[in-house]
Amino acid sequence: MSLTPRERPPGVRERRFDDARTLAETLAAEIHQQLATALRDRGVASLVVSGGRTPLALFRCLRDARLAWEKVHVTLADERWVSPTDARSNERLVRAELLQGAAAAANFLALKTEAPTPQQGVAAAWSRLAAIPRPFDVLVLGMGEDGHTASLFPGSPGILEALDPQAMPGCVAMSAPVAPNARISLNLAALAQSRRAYLHIEGERKWEVYREAAALASVTPASTTPASMPVAAMLRLRSPGLQVWWAP
Helix, strand or coil: CCCCCCCCCCCCEEEECCCHHHHHHHHHHHHHHHHHHHHHHHCCEEEEECCCCCCHHHHHHHCCCCCCHHHEEEEECEEECCCCCCCCCHHHHHHHHCCCHHHHHCEEECCCCCCCCHHHHHHHHHHHHCCCCCCEEEEEECCCCCCCECCECCCCCCHHHHCCCCCCCCEEEEECCCCCCEEEEECHHHHCCEEEEEEEEECHHHHHHHHHHHHHHHHCCCCCCCCCCCHHHHHHCCCCCEEEEEEC
């Protein structure tokens, strides 16, 4: 059941679908329209995506969209600090599932650098993303059952700083509770630099986690960071208003 307006943080919108395929097709069409509008108005467009299994159908629907993909910048909201050839790499996933067909012409900017650790690589990664005009045109996030989004994990060293909406936008080193632990992520301030932001989730458990996060975002004082459930910090942002898209 959808949340009532009183239960949702201000600015959050919800769309619920009967099945994941319909969600993927509808979201791909909407992203296509957002990117096409950016190309018409500004001559370039940008798309920030997440890894995992949830966006696979979305990527496959979007990659053959009729766009001037050579003018579209694509990057990641977060990455595991592993080789781009590693099966766990988000870059590897995006190259295999999104940057195919027509979308193979897009300009991809990786977060993983040659640095031995994400702590040593965050500055170079953010500098690389300077090639992308901001605000980002479209941001697509996922969410874990622990309430993390991107690689902003509860309990990770530095999570309070990473969730500070007043911080300088940038990349941050994070530690995941499961291997590979070393991660790099855009911080909340960087994620907020988006014209349109989507939270793409599937399954009943994810909906319940979203409900918990929405409740936390609605009642937590603005001066308090909800570090126990980082996605709540994203839900609480007035700009961009997060769109929550869900399917069973």
